[in-house]
Amino acid sequence: MSKNSLIPSPAQLIDKYQLNAKKSLGQNFILDLNFTDKIVRHVNDISQHSILEIGAGAGTLTRSILQANPKRLVVIEKDQRCIELLMELKCYYQNIDFEIIHGDALKINELEIFKQEISQQQKFKIIANLPYNIGTVLLIKWLKISQHIASMHLMFQKEVVERIIAKTSDNHFGRLAVMANFYCQSKMLFNAHQNVFTPPPKIVSAIVELIPKDKIDQQIKFEKLEKVVASAFSQRRKMLKSSLKNFLGNNTVKILEDCQINPQMRAEQLSIDDFVKLTKAIN
Numbered sequence: 276m277s278k279n280s281l282i283p284s285p286a287q288l289i290d291k292y293q294l295n296a297k298k299s300l301g302q303n304f305i306l307d308l309n310f311t312d313k314i315v316r317h318v319n320d321i322s323q324h325s326i327l328e329i330g331a332g333a334g335t336l337t338r339s340i341l342q343a344n345p346k347r348l349v350v351i352e353k354d355q356r357c358i359e360l361l362m363e364l365k366c367y368y369q370n371i372d373f374e375i376i377h378g379d380a381l382k383i384n385e386l387e388i389f390k391q392e393i394s395q396q397q398k399f400k401i402i403a404n405l406p407y408n409i410g411t412v413l414l415i416k417w418l419k420i421s422q423h424i425a426s427m428h429l430m431f432q433k434e435v436v437e438r439i440i441a442k443t444s445d446n447h448f449g450r451l452a453v454m455a456n457f458y459c460q461s462k463m464l465f466n467a468h469q470n471v472f473t474p475p476p477k478i479v480s481a482i483v484e485l486i487p488k489d490k491i492d493q494q495i496k497f498e499k500l501e502k503v504v505a506s507a508f509s510q511r512r513k514m515l516k517s518s519l520k521n522f523l524g525n526n527t528v529k530i531l532e533d534c535q536i537n538p539q540m541r542a543e544q545l546s547i548d549d550f551v552k553l554t555k556a557i558n
Contacts, residue, residue: 282367284308285335289473292360294333304333305404307471311339314482317464318402318428321345325392329380329403329413332357334364336404347372349388351380380406380413386420398425405429407476411451414439414485419497421458421487428464433481436463440483448543449511453504457495457547459485492551500554507542507550514539523557530556 283291285306294304305311314336315321321340325347331337332352340348341364348371352358361375376383389399401424405413410431417424431439434447439455440463441447455461467480506522507515516538520527531538534552536545545553 282338282364285333285338286473288360288363289333292356294356294360303404303407303472303474303476305335305471306333306473308335308339310467310471311336312342313465314402314428314430315339315343317482317484318343318400318426321400324425325349325389325397325399327351327385327388327399327401327403329401330406331361331375332404334361336402337361337364340402341368341371341373345371347374347392349374349376351376351378351383353377353379381409381416385417386423389423393423398423400425401427401429403429405431407432411435414451415454415501418454418458422491424487426487427459427485428482429485430467430480430482433466433479436481436483439485443546444544450501450504450508453547453550454501455485457500457551458491459487461485495551495554499557500550503554503557504542504550507545507553511542514541515545518542 285304285308289304322344323346326340326345326349328337328340328348328350330352331350332354334357337348337350350361352361352375355377358375358377365373365375386393392399401417410429414429417427438447438449438451440461441449441452462484464482464484467482469475469479502522506519508518510518515531515536516528519531523530528538530553534549534556536549536553
């Protein structure tokens with residue numbers, strides 16, 4: 276008999292703890308263990324890695340992670356009602372280093388949580404069904420520390436995933452795609468049907484895989500690249516000579532031409548390498 280068969284089902288736990296998803300927290304609880312098992316299989320072997328999960332909710336994805344026997348699992352959950360459920364789940368996995376932190380994912384310090392791993396040159400992995408209202412903010416936060424992350428397998432609204440994986444000249448190509456794909460290799464894995472959640476969301480979700488690159492151009496500082504990209508896309512229908520003028524001033528055209536970028540192009544026509552050249556050219 277498997278351990279999973281001894282634990283109440285996700286639906287039973289949701290009923291036991293009288294959980295109703297809160298819109299204010301961007302919650303949609305996952306019911307389907309087959310679906311969360313599929314997510315974890317795409318992460319490959321996690322037995323030698325520490326894992327971070329955000330917004331564990333009813334613990335369905337948490338359980339799939341625990342079944343895969345991680346070296347360590349740290350779960351961040353803001354909703355006190357879910358903490359009690361997760362504590363019950365922890366009782367079934369006493370052989371695993373499993374830490375539950377009641378807190379706000381936007382305020383935690385991942386480098387502090389995983390300081391022991393980092394001191395030993397070990398990277399951690401992130402697996403999460405992200406709250407819809409803070410998902411992209413968290414991704415940007417993690418891109419800043421991507422050198423310490425082995426992989427990220429994240430669930431977003433499908434529209435957000437399309438923005439993450441977009442290529443130059445795609446309709447969805449923008450700030451998120453440039454930042455994500457400068458620091459990582461990204462690809463969409465599969466969709467999440469609405470019926471795996473309770474309550475079923477009105478939108479379609481999808482899983483994206485982000486693998487941080489081993490080598491990043493050290494001349495590029497995150498904040499500087501982000502400012503350049505944000506400025507370029509701030510008026511995305513305008514030519515670069517106009518959209519970048521507030522940021523670069525009267526030297527806009529010269530800087531663009533020095534980078535061999537046509538000032539009459541629009542931001543979505545640039546490659547990531549173009550944004551890198553532009554960032555390096557700015558003092």
